[in-house]
Amino acid sequence: MIVCETHRRRESPHTKQTNTKGDAQSHDLPHSTAQPMKADHRLRLALGILSWTLALPFVARAQVQAPTMPVGSLSAFPTIVQAGTHPTLTWNVTIPAAVLDIVTITPPGTVTAKTPQYMDVRILGASVKAVTTNQWGQITNWSWVPTECLFSFNGGSYTRIFYNTHDKVNPNIVVATRQVTTGNTMNFGGRYYYNNSWSSTRTSTNSSNTVVALKHGDIPPTTTPLYQQPTLESFLVPYLDNTGRLKLGPRDVIYLMELTHTNTADGGFDLQDLVILCTFRDIPSSGSAGEWLNLTTIANGGTTTTASFSAARTVLKAQSTKDLSNVILQFADGTTQKFDGLKGKTGNFQGTGSNSGKVVVGAWIKSGNNFSQVSGAPSGAGTWHTNY
Numbered sequence: 249m250i251v252c253e254t255h256r257r258r259e260s261p262h263t264k265q266t267n268t269k270g271d272a273q274s275h276d277l278p279h280s281t282a283q284p285m286k287a288d289h290r291l292r293l294a295l296g297i298l299s300w301t302l303a304l305p306f307v308a309r310a311q312v313q314a315p316t317m318p319v320g321s322l323s324a325f326p327t328i329v330q331a332g333t334h335p336t337l338t339w340n341v342t343i344p345a346a347v348l349d350i351v352t353i354t355p356p357g358t359v360t361a362k363t364p365q366y367m368d369v370r371i372l373g374a375s376v377k378a379v380t381t382n383q384w385g386q387i388t389n390w391s392w393v394p395t396e397c398l399f400s401f402n403g404g405s406y407t408r409i410f411y412n413t414h415d416k417v418n419p420n421i422v423v424a425t426r427q428v429t430t431g432n433t434m435n436f437g438g439r440y441y442y443n444n445s446w447s448s449t450r451t452s453t454n455s456s457n458t459v460v461a462l463k464h465g466d467i468p469p470t471t472t473p474l475y476q477q478p479t480l481e482s483f484l485v486p487y488l489d490n491t492g493r494l495k496l497g498p499r500d501v502i503y504l505m506e507l508t509h510t511n512t513a514d515g516g517f518d519l520q521d522l523v524i525l526c527t528f529r530d531i532p533s534s535g536s537a538g539e540w541l542n543l544t545t546i547a548n549g550g551t552t553t554t555a556s557f558s559a560a561r562t563v564l565k566a567q568s569t570k571d572l573s574n575v576i577l578q579f580a581d582g583t584t585q586k587f588d589g590l591k592g593k594t595g596n597f598q599g600t601g602s603n604s605g606k607v608v609v610g611a612w613i614k615s616g617n618n619f620s621q622v623s624g625a626p627s628g629a630g631t632w633h634t635n636y
């Protein structure tokens with residue numbers, strides 16, 4: 249958070265930094281913008297019911313694609329037995345890996361892969377604000393400040409994977425995906441842009457206190473417990489339990505960044521100016537159904553279109569009951585690319601040129617008389633299919 253007094257605004261880009269409770273109260277986001285954890289699933293054996301085949305439910309949390317609880321099947325034979333006899337039970341249950349089985353976290357925030365896998369990156373919050381106060385310290389105006397998330401893969405340079413204000417954050421969208429192999433390292437950084445200048449860049453390799461990578465059960469290292477901070481943002485609330493520990497999926501790593509303060513004893517040092525969730529998932533075996541994500545089939549305007557996306561999230565597989573007219577890919581960085589003059593009812597599409605390798609967060613598939621069912625679509629767009 250930045251607090252700047254109106255009469256000082258021209259003097260310094262960073263001005264005075266303080267905390268006020270009124271600030272936190274006036275900017276809380278609705279709780280619905282973050283996804284609460286489902287920590288209370290239980291394996292339930294339903295014996296004595298009509299069906300003896302039981303598929304243990306896949307967890308339904310938006311941010312996590314990999315199983316966060318045991319999954320598998322249980323069957324019994326015979327399905328009807330006489331009193332005094334017993335069926336034979338057969339089960340095949342997979343226990344999910346814990347995050348430290350698949351990555352190493354080297355403080356403050358370098359993650360190293362221990363196995364080949366995919367990593368999905370989501371932005372949960374980018375809550376740097378500019379707050380204007382009057383001479384009595386009362387808030388007279390405030391606004392979100394654009395914040396940038398930087399990513400360094402395997403020792404490479406830091407490149408942008410997100411740049412926007414908090415109100416534009418969609419925590420479901422994957423802003424970056426990488427296929428990693430054993431030994432690859434991941435680091436993240438952040439900074440904000442205010443009064444025509446950038447704040448200093450803080451990264452998980454050059455800042456001992458301001459960028460940290462944490463896992464389920466860890467306690468965020470703030471002097472005042474984060475869950476008791478007056479400035480605690482609502483988007484983080486579902487990720488903290490009532491003892492101040494992080495509630496994450498078993499294959500999640502969360503990055504908490506402090507971008508506005510450096511003194512850990514300052515109340516404004518709350519490690520939530522930029523919050524990133526990394527989720528690891530297995531690489532699907534070649535030819536398996538898991539190679540294509542987020543399959544959707546939508547009937548719209550007399551045409552039914554089907555979409556799914558490659559495991560790397562870069563390729564759309566499109567299909568329609570009529571010939572394809574155009575396909576528009578929506579990339580994670582907000583840009584789009586349109587493919588015109590199509591032939592046939594099927595096709596695979598991915599970014600080309602400057603869009604090569606970009607993560608696709610969704611696509612419009614135009615075919616027959618279909619139309620976009622979401623607002624803000626480019627002209628001529630067909631049915632929208634999401635990839636998250």
Ligand SMILES: [Ca+2]
Nearest residue numbers: 249508516518
């Ligand atoms: Ca802060």
